[in-house]
Amino acid sequence: MPYAIGIVLGLATAGIATVAGLDRDRAFYPTVLIVVGFYYVLFSVMDPSRSALVAECLVAGGFLLVAVVGFRTNLWLVAAALAGHGTFDLVHSRLIDNAGVPSWWPAFCMSIDVTLAVAMALRMMRRSDLVRPA
Numbered sequence: 001m002p003y004a005i006g007i008v009l010g011l012a013t014a015g016i017a018t019v020a021g022l023d024r025d026r027a028f029y030p031t032v033l034i035v036v037g038f039y040y041v042l043f044s045v046m047d048p049s050r051s052a053l054v055a056e057c058l059v060a061g062g063f064l065l066v067a068v069v070g071f072r073t074n075l076w077l078v079a080a081a082l083a084g085h086g087t088f089d090l091v092h093s094r095l096i097d098n099a100g101v102p103s104w105w106p107a108f109c110m111s112i113d114v115t116l117a118v119a120m121a122l123r124m125m126r127r128s129d130l131v132r133p134a
Helices: 002-020 030-045 051-072 076-095 105-126
Strands: none
Touching: 002 105, 030 051, 030 076, 030 105, 051 076, 076 105
């Protein structure tokens, strides 16, 4: 069920962004990547041991950095990072012990991340002027 909900919400987010014109701006998907990257930090705050907080902040900082660099240079980096975050979701529990993460989150987050990455890639293929800054 988390997979289906993630896909549906990813399609809805991308669809609404397109209809409303939000994704005409190069900043939309980089901002999404930054937000997605910081959810695990939120969960680490709920973990009674603070050991996960540092690790999650470092990982989120990496996604933030890619979002900024991709925004300033080439949005394909952002699409790849969204898909990469989806892959990270699949192995997260093996890399970082974070008791605050709900059991259903990795499946949900992976499916919405990959759905948004595909939507972003399709959008860039139709609007190549979005790929690089003017």
